[in-house]
Amino acid sequence: MTLFSPRLAARLDALVEKYPLRRSALVPMLLYAQDEIGYISDAVVAEVAQRIGITELDVRNVATYYSMLRFKPAGKYNVQVCTNISCMLRGGYEIYERFKEELGIGHKGVTPDGLFSLEEVECIGVCCWAPAIQVNYDFHDELKPDLVPGIIDGYRGKAVAEAPHA
Amino acid sequence: MPRLVSHPDEVKIVTRRFGMGAADIERYIELGGYASAKRCLQQGADWIINEMKASNLRGRGGAGFPAGMKWSFVPKQSAKPKYVLVNGDESEPGTCKDHLIFLHDPHAVIEGTIIAGLAIGAKVGFIYLRGEYRYLLEIMEKAVADAYARGFLGKNIFGSDTEFQVITQTGAGAYEVGEESALMESLEGKRGVPRIKPPFPAVVGLYGGPTVINNAETIATVPHVIEMGAAAYAAVGSERNGGTRLFGISGHVERPGVYELPMGYNLKKMIYEVAGGIRGGRKLKAVVPGGSSTPVLLPEEIDIGMDFDQVGKAGSMLGSGGVVVIDDQTCIVEFALRTISFYQHESCGWCIPCREGTDWIKKSLTRFHAGFGEAKDIDNIQYLAENMMGRTFCPLGDAAAMPTLGFVKKFRKEFEDHLNGKPCPFAKHVDLAVV
């Protein structure tokens, strides 16, 4: 029994064999599991513990250390706005403000339709093309506040396109 | 997609193949790729280490430790397997050079890893990328698969008897994992808390085996050093600082970007000529020369060569080469707050001075910047930072304390102005510090 899709389960099966020690698969496994399930649920903790062969406490000890791992569901598109120094100097906070306005949510908020969540994050390594954000794993750089609605619309459209036909 | 920039003063060594499609293995080979690894395979470990020593290539992660010397510390004989570990956990605010290397030249990282492996006698190399760099991880993973397919990696690399495997790894959000022993902990599936040193990684590292850990830029530079020869590479840079550096210039400049310039290149020139000067014709207020942890320099302090020694002499550090330029419309108190907020967020929490010190500085600065400061706060913040310096378990405490001390000491007047109710140019951001 697994929580995961056959594809992810197969990937995780291979992942533990990739390293000299199984445990090295822990951090990637948590991240890949979150990518599919949406967050690190108790069930994810239990399955990961069993796959690696460590205690659930041990999984939690590690999982809670890494800031990309979350323990509550986020939106389908998690908007992460960098406000660290390079972005801040070039208007990162204005971008963040605009997302707050457009989405009507604040830090770690989720829109009622579950489509978007918003997070103010630390440096994401795009300093020379600031200000920048990440939506899930996609980067958007050299932003201006006025570009924000377009980005949101783009993901809305993507969600519609990906939605199963009623 | 990050924009590539260019300037005539650039000496393109590491960035030579940027924008040329070198992520494709065929193209990479066409552009001379993997020739250095093959040559090293023939020349052997001692030759490689000598070349690296002669090149004066110093660690690009921030500490600037000579790479050749680091490799030479690894014992020749070891009961446990030896490892090469490439640190691509690029997380220092102001730094985005490795981002470009992974994007444009992933095979250079692989080739450098192979050479490092040959130098120390390792059979396995790990390339660790920060979790946020997922698309770069995918590029790296494809490059690794292609290298395996071509027989450049595996049991018999380049048809030789030598084995070398490369394993990619992702982080999941932790600046501290950039510290080399914390990186090993993370790679072993643990919390990213640094290890007690000694023993150093060269003796007891990953999985207990001798390990060489290098920054991704350092590793990506290695094939070029071999290709052009150590002497030629060393000649590019300044004294004891071989070659070039990928300087990421961000903040209030006209043309921010990653520029490859010789070590020792003048900082003032870098800002005013290479990056086109201060945006909108404003005046320069301060420069953070090497990523957020390096102490701030005043405009009158920037007429210096950008190498490890000269920046050190100026009272700061070359660090990760991330030059953050601050104009005169910027509130230094807020800048200091945003900086300490980062370190407070990223402190692993292991030791008391860092865990508590970053938090109390952040709390004090938050209140101070919000207009509720007291006179004693300025001294208090300085006292806290001074008592973190040199007292923490790992360098993160210093990384948090150093810039704080710089801001308070060099811009004390601006702090005092806050007490006197002078308007803060960034007042609207007051409530926005990362929780």
Add this chain to the structure above:
Amino acid sequence: MADVTFIVDGKKLTAPAGTLLIDACRKAGIEIPAFCYYPGLSLQAACRMCVVRQEKVGKLQTACTTTVAEGQVFITESAEIAQARKATIELLLGNHPLDCPVCDAGGECELQDMTFKYGAGESLYTEAKQHREEQQWSPAVYYDRPRCILCYRCTRMCGEGMDVWALGVQNRGVRSVIAPNGGGQAGQSNSELDCEQCGMCIDVCPVGALTSGSYRYKTRPWEMNHVSTVCTHCADGCKVTLGVRQVNDGSEIVRADNRDKSGINGDFLCAKGRFGFDFVDSPERLTKPLVRNEAGDLEPATWEHALRVAATKLKEVRENKGGAAIGVIGSNQTTNEENYLLQKFARTVLNTNNIDHERTADYAAFASALAGHPGKAASLREAATAPAILLIGGNPTEEHPLLAWNLRTNVRLNRARLYIANSGEIKLERQATAVQHLSDDGYPALGAYLDLSNSAFSKAVLAEASLLVIFGQEYRGAQVASLVEWGLKRASVRFAYLGDYANSRGAADMGLLPNLLPGYVPVAEPGAFDAEYVGLSATAGKTQPEMFDAAAKGELGALLVMGANPVAKLGIDLIALNNTFVIVQDIFLTETAALADVVLPAASLYEKTGTVTNTYGDVQLTRKAADRAGVKPDFEILVRLAEAMDADVKRLVPFGKACTTADLGQSRGANSGEADRHSVWLAANSLEWKMSPFDPLAVLDEIERLVPGYALDRTNLFGGNDVATEPGFVPVSALAGPDLVVPAHDGLFTSGTLGRYSPALKALAQYQAAEVVETAVE
């Protein structure tokens, strides 16, 4: 490693190269403060309190990670160092609540002491402290997060020390928190602790972050007297410090811990030792003698009346039917002195050899097997130092927690090799070098298997130059002999045999056996006892089951039971005792006591002085800690019973002018009424105030003189240390039936009849049972 010389604060010190500076300094009397450093646990370098200045080194160095080398120069106290330490404390106090006046650790807090020493008295911060609600993790453990200074002693003690790994560190930075392993949401602080409930985490906590369910908010440390004594539960015999406070009807125990760590158990104490003391305050405690009235009910009586009724009946049976019609059953939890006195009373006053106890191991067989082989019996301490151990049978983690701790510690710190042969799976296999699983009846053949099989396990065991052989109750009678014989072929071997209760070994050593006198001297060949014991019969008496058979046949006129519950343990038919006059001395109205004609309320082991012998033969002194109005130690009850029977008390217990060596003054409880009772008796009998027959140590001289193996090192014994006994047993001619040995298999939260009266142990047992069910459901 070779010794090196280095200089600390101007003093020349010498230590083996590679010694940690903090250890070298502490050994030399130079105290270096530390929160995270804890001897025997892994290094952390997290608290930064132990910073020192090393000559020619830029930064201050942590003494806990600096190893000493020739010629180094250190400074451990200076203005610079004091400032560094002060700053660290200031940072801690930023969030640490200053609720010291109501904190359990107030007065016993390392942070408080350090603050006092380094003078971080001024608060630097304007911001409010972070408040978090306290959490109850289990009936035993509470966590107060704001008080936690994250020294990680608890997580290491639980993981490295206990091999339980129930505590972790979660989150990061200033949000870091200690988290238990059960019953919570991922990413949030868990709320339940699923573990052995040993409470070691509470013990090592330097502040009041981890507090004990049984002690918290009960008292202030300085209101307690601290009495070191021996745990009353299992046969390992941990030293336990009882925190005692005056109350109206005596003094009560409010805490048990391992305060001075000077005992045989070092750092260790288990749940039973730490929490299982509360039976002494049970409302079910007997505090008045009971005598069965004409209506057939037990009713309260005065001591004089109860003793008179009991004595009259005992005398009557002895006169009319002879001593053979009287049975005596002793205890696994009374002292050596009481056990010695009981058998002497039986044999010289009641004129019977019908004396037995509930045997949990075949110590007689062990003594017989070792007879003539001096120096082969191992102390419990050796389990912590022996380079190689062969553990056969038993389950130390559950039944001998201290032995398990010693074995784990020895493997972890000394890389000892542990070989396990067992018919089941036991947790210590995790520490084992090699494991050999046996069939249930495979134990007797183990020696032959090791010699002949040529298996990897056998080869590894046989390759050991010296071996500590620890074996369980699976071995009895001739099997013990053959195992010991196998071991004695080796050049260097020592043995330990695992029994069940605090003084099971002492009960056997002191001759609570129908065929053996103290020291396993056969009644048929009494030797020195012949001269001292008037009227000693050379015929073996009845065993416990034989006594009940005789009772059922109406042949047992009287039965005296001291601190035992054979009716429940042996499942005795209630009508079996209809024709027997039963006298029971006990703490509670057990199934046996409920059938008695006279019930005499006894003091528990925590309420009296004496010695006990653990299953390894280590003798320790128990000290009177608590006091309970109405009860009497079994020793005193026996003396009074003898006196009421007109026996010559001075023959039974040597006391008075000529016998001044036994009582060295240490035997008196800290705040007991014991001394008063001595004077009452002395006054009543017009004797000098030297010693009374109620002083149990009055028989210690006699024990030392008569009992082979009990030549005790008194200085150490009275100094509170464990003293090994050198068996030197005489050969046993007639062994008692090995089938009389009934292992109790008490686990971490049970302790025979006694455990049933401990609310704390019952709560822990219930809680852990629920945790197990929960885990199974998951």
